[in-house]
Amino acid sequence: MKFDNDEIKKIAHLARININKNEADKVGEKLEGILGLIDQMTQVNTDGIEPMAHALDITQPLREDKVTEVDIRKKSLKLSNETHQSLFIVPRVIE
Amino acid sequence: MINLSLKELSEGLKQKKFSSVELTQFFLNRLDLHNSSINAFITIDKDKSLAMAKHSDEIIKEGNQDYLTGIPIAQKDIFCAEGWKTSCGSKMLDNFIAPYDSTVISKFNAVGAVNLGKTNMDEFAMGSSNETSFYGNVKNPWDIKTVPGGSSGGSAAAVAGRLAPAATATDTGGSIRQPASLCGLTGLKPTYGLVSRYGMIAFASSLDQAGPMCHTAEDCAAMMNVMSGHDPKDSTSIQRAKENYLTGISDPIKGLKIGVPREFFSEGLDPEVEKIIEGGINEYKKLGAEIVEISLPNNHLSIPVYYVIAPAEASSNLSRYDGVRYGYRTKEYDDLMEMYCKTREEGFGEEVKRRIMIGTYVLSAGYYDAYYLKAQKIRRLISEDFKKAFENCDVILGPSAPSVAFPIGEKKEDPLKMYMQDVYTISTNLAGLPGLSMPAGLMNELPVGIQLIGNYFSEAKLLNIANIFQMNTDWHNLSPEEFK
Numbered sequence: 001m002k003f004d005n006d007e008i009k010k011i012a013h014l015a016r017i018n019i020n021k022n023e024a025d026k027v028g029e030k031l032e033g034i035l036g037l038i039d040q041m042t043q044v045n046t047d048g049i050e051p052m053a054h055a056l057d058i059t060q061p062l063r064e065d066k067v068t069e070v071d072i073r074k075k076s077l078k079l080s081n082e083t084h085q086s087l088f089i090v091p092r093v094i095e
Numbered sequence: 096m097i098n099l100s101l102k103e104l105s106e107g108l109k110q111k112k113f114s115s116v117e118l119t120q121f122f123l124n125r126l127d128l129h130n131s132s133i134n135a136f137i138t139i140d141k142d143k144s145l146a147m148a149k150h151s152d153e154i155i156k157e158g159n160q161d162y163l164t165g166i167p168i169a170q171k172d173i174f175c176a177e178g179w180k181t182s183c184g185s186k187m188l189d190n191f192i193a194p195y196d197s198t199v200i201s202k203f204n205a206v207g208a209v210n211l212g213k214t215n216m217d218e219f220a221m222g223s224s225n226e227t228s229f230y231g232n233v234k235n236p237w238d239i240k241t242v243p244g245g246s247s248g249g250s251a252a253a254v255a256g257r258l259a260p261a262a263t264a265t266d267t268g269g270s271i272r273q274p275a276s277l278c279g280l281t282g283l284k285p286t287y288g289l290v291s292r293y294g295m296i297a298f299a300s301s302l303d304q305a306g307p308m309c310h311t312a313e314d315c316a317a318m319m320n321v322m323s324g325h326d327p328k329d330s331t332s333i334q335r336a337k338e339n340y341l342t343g344i345s346d347p348i349k350g351l352k353i354g355v356p357r358e359f360f361s362e363g364l365d366p367e368v369e370k371i372i373e374g375g376i377n378e379y380k381k382l383g384a385e386i387v388e389i390s391l392p393n394n395h396l397s398i399p400v401y402y403v404i405a406p407a408e409a410s411s412n413l414s415r416y417d418g419v420r421y422g423y424r425t426k427e428y429d430d431l432m433e434m435y436c437k438t439r440e441e442g443f444g445e446e447v448k449r450r451i452m453i454g455t456y457v458l459s460a461g462y463y464d465a466y467y468l469k470a471q472k473i474r475r476l477i478s479e480d481f482k483k484a485f486e487n488c489d490v491i492l493g494p495s496a497p498s499v500a501f502p503i504g505e506k507k508e509d510p511l512k513m514y515m516q517d518v519y520t521i522s523t524n525l526a527g528l529p530g531l532s533m534p535a536g537l538m539n540e541l542p543v544g545i546q547l548i549g550n551y552f553s554e555a556k557l558l559n560i561a562n563i564f565q566m567n568t569d570w571h572n573l574s575p576e577e578f579k
Contacts, residue, residue: 055527
């Protein structure tokens, strides 16, 4: 697997990580190395094998539809960079 | 006081030989003296710790003392603790004061244990050397030019350097067992789902599991008695009766069938480490165990599979760090997209960004089947290998890591070399099984760990098997010269 700069930029954009021009080559090289390691998987025949998503076969438990969480709104809002009343402020999205 | 077991500390408190305030102050003094040389802690808050100790002394006075009441425990900085900075080793969370307690922290609080401070770790638990932390690398007390292992390197260094009697840690691909091995400690990664993940900052949710890091198996058992148990706040927490891990800890192990996987003794394993593991096997023979050869034919695939599954889960889990609600936010931006992308560029370290990008790639359109689905299928094969192995043995024994502690900087620029550190530990996480590492010898004055892997929910048996070894050997009592 070989990444050119456009592909690295595309992945970085999907991951919402800014990446500058000088870094792209170095990042690409490291990612290629890791994908080379991952490619060992292609040698394995996995026909008919059920994918394993989780370590234990468990189903999601159900519980009563009751509020159990304590209210930490005030404490949580204090952690934000910018708030207004009970809202988080971000740059304008809709003109 | 620095060499007392948790049991001895507990008895000392009961017999009023010392108070919790005195004990906590003693370890805080040790931190003053030694933490700057090994960088094991990110946050130390003496006032908070001493206030907790004062409260613990009240509990003891009232006659309600539990095993860990009044004992200072170092907490990995991955566990949210209300009012404490909880950074996960990242610049992204450098300003994050946890607004609530993780279940693990609540459980320690409930028995009146003292929070001694938050330990250093690889950023978001991604690393095997503690060199990816925003707060600088941790040094191994056995030789401060070497790494303590990772990601729970701060917890390991704190206990190995006698800066804390015991610590909590987490293990996604070996992050308890590998540092335990490199620092000469006993560390247990429990069966997936046994310890609640609520309030434990997520890396790869289908693999993450918390456990104790201590000097002995007996101390680990006492910690597990507090940490384990069903939690309705974690939907992957297992509903089963709570065990007492101390009850059968000294039961005889005569007739125990130990499986040794031949794949764990192939290329990549340091021959000197191999000799020490062989020595451990011989010790178990002397103790009446039977050794059988077993095979885990797909173990070599565990690293490729892990580096698909863990980054895929991480890319999703870490998408929450966007600068909007909490954590770091970049200073200058014109629009929302720029705010996201610059925040994540500046807030995450290199290894974390690398893994997020790998995860993003393997989950992206057109690649899902070739990578993610394929990895999940091989995960099944790896898990089936263990099932077959446990038809012929009670427990599996091998090395915890391929080498002893390596020099700081040696593998930092080569992720592939670094990833090989977890070649014996990752398969256990993929299968969800419990694994333990304990000290079994020294190579060039550096500790070597033996790994024991058990069947699902066999933690009590693993701790028993390790305890019997420790009743007959002395490796777990050794401590690094400068920290005696």
